[in-house]
Amino acid sequence: MTNLKASTGPQFARIMAVGSATPSRVIPNEFLLQYIDSSDEWITQRTGIKERRWIAEDENITTLSLDAARSAIERSGIAADQIDAVILSTISHYHQTPALAPQLATELGIPDAAAYDISAACAGFSYGLAQAESLVRSGQARHVLLIAGETISEITDLTDRGTAFLFGDGAGAVIVGPSETNGIGPVVWGSDGSQAGAIWQTRGWQEAVAEGTWPKLGMDGRAVFKWATGFIAQAAKKCLDEAGITADELDVFIPHQANDRITDTLLRYLKLPENVVVARTIRQLGNNSAATIPMAMDALLTSGEAKSGQTALIIGFGAGLVYAGQVIILP
Numbered sequence: 001m002t003n004l005k006a007s008t009g010p011q012f013a014r015i016m017a018v019g020s021a022t023p024s025r026v027i028p029n030e031f032l033l034q035y036i037d038s039s040d041e042w043i044t045q046r047t048g049i050k051e052r053r054w055i056a057e058d059e060n061i062t063t064l065s066l067d068a069a070r071s072a073i074e075r076s077g078i079a080a081d082q083i084d085a086v087i088l089s090t091i092s093h094y095h096q097t098p099a100l101a102p103q104l105a106t107e108l109g110i111p112d113a114a115a116y117d118i119s120a121a122c123a124g125f126s127y128g129l130a131q132a133e134s135l136v137r138s139g140q141a142r143h144v145l146l147i148a149g150e151t152i153s154e155i156t157d158l159t160d161r162g163t164a165f166l167f168g169d170g171a172g173a174v175i176v177g178p179s180e181t182n183g184i185g186p187v188v189w190g191s192d193g194s195q196a197g198a199i200w201q202t203r204g205w206q207e208a209v210a211e212g213t214w215p216k217l218g219m220d221g222r223a224v225f226k227w228a229t230g231f232i233a234q235a236a237k238k239c240l241d242e243a244g245i246t247a248d249e250l251d252v253f254i255p256h257q258a259n260d261r262i263t264d265t266l267l268r269y270l271k272l273p274e275n276v277v278v279a280r281t282i283r284q285l286g287n288n289s290a291a292t293i294p295m296a297m298d299a300l301l302t303s304g305e306a307k308s309g310q311t312a313l314i315i316g317f318g319a320g321l322v323y324a325g326q327v328i329i330l331p
């Protein structure tokens with residue numbers, strides 16, 4: 001039998017740099033009270049959210065994704081032509097085809113990159129990171145640009161008391177490249193399609209066209225809350241185990257920002273020491289779906305609360321239902 005050559009790559013990969021982009025419109029809780037029967041107090045107490053950012057007229061998923069990507073590329077110090085693959089994680093791009101990633105790659109001056117979109121909702125960053133790490137370590141890409149970009153405000157039903165206050169827009173991006181030491185622990189991931197109705201697009205394309213309506217996000221908040229505080233807590237612990245570290249060796253915890261009370265429950269389950277820095281960007285940014293984790297990572301590094309070289313546990317969960325997490329070394 002013919003022996004085909006196999007690609008080989010470096011033993012380890014790491015996140016070399018992170019960047020993010022936040023849209024300009026600040027939407028405080030009070031703004032939403034014209035649409036839903038609620039209060040600033042209820043939203044703050046039940047979720048932690050005080051405000052979120054939504055796109056203005058001159059902003060969209062492309063502008064946010066490009067801004068985040070440019071920042072990550074610049075900080076990484078590599079040239080655009082050293083990037084071989086561009087992955088965009090999103091559930092809010094308007095077009096099912098073509099993917100947006102090829103257009104982003106071209107706009108960024110990255111020549112002839114493998115470029116594609118993935119749809120893993122709020123777990124999308126960790127799903128993409130697992131792919132990026134594998135592409136680098138297998139030698140199929142020297143560097144990967146992973147972007148998570150979302151404009152969930154455009155699919156939010158402002159009259160829905162269960163979701164109107166939760167989501168925000170934004171983008172985060174990282175460059176993944178080769179490393180002397182391991183910077184990305186094994187991914188812990190999975191899915192449960194029987195829970196497809198827990199978070200869903202309220203109308204498929206055919207129904208939307210027939211009705212002349214725009215699809216929105218729907219959610220069974222209680223079911224998701226229960227899943228996140230039970231199953232996802234165990235998955236987060238597994239991320240530490242798979243990376244071979246204990247809670248005492250962790251510096252930073254960046255869980256998906258879905259609800260501050262979910263984060264509190266995860267903290268109790270994991271028994272993280274007091275000195276672990278915990279992302280709480282939900283208070284100012286809401287839930288940015290796939291973009292949440294890289295946006296929170298950038299915010300913690302920029303503010304100085306977290307430092308390059310520290311160990312961080314990241315875990316995302318959302319529509320599918322899907323989840324994914326890993327321990328990383330911060331860029």
Ligand SMILES: CC(C)(COP(=O)(O)OP(=O)(O)OC[C@H]1O[C@@H](n2cnc3c(N)ncnc32)[C@H](O)[C@@H]1OP(=O)(O)O)[C@@H](O)C(=O)NCCC(=O)NCCS
Nearest residue numbers: 037038039042046122161162221222224225258259317318
């Ligand atoms: C959405 C969420 C904040 C709702 O909070 P909750 O405590 O579950 O709310 P419930 O639906 O059980 O309702 C509790 C009470 O608040 C009321 N309520 C519901 N929405 C309200 C709102 N927007 N404003 C004020 N009151 C509200 C309900 O009527 C109910 O009142 P009652 O006790 O008098 O019957 C919460 O379920 C949640 O965060 N779920 C997980 C979301 C998530 O992780 N999503 C992931 C997406 S990736």
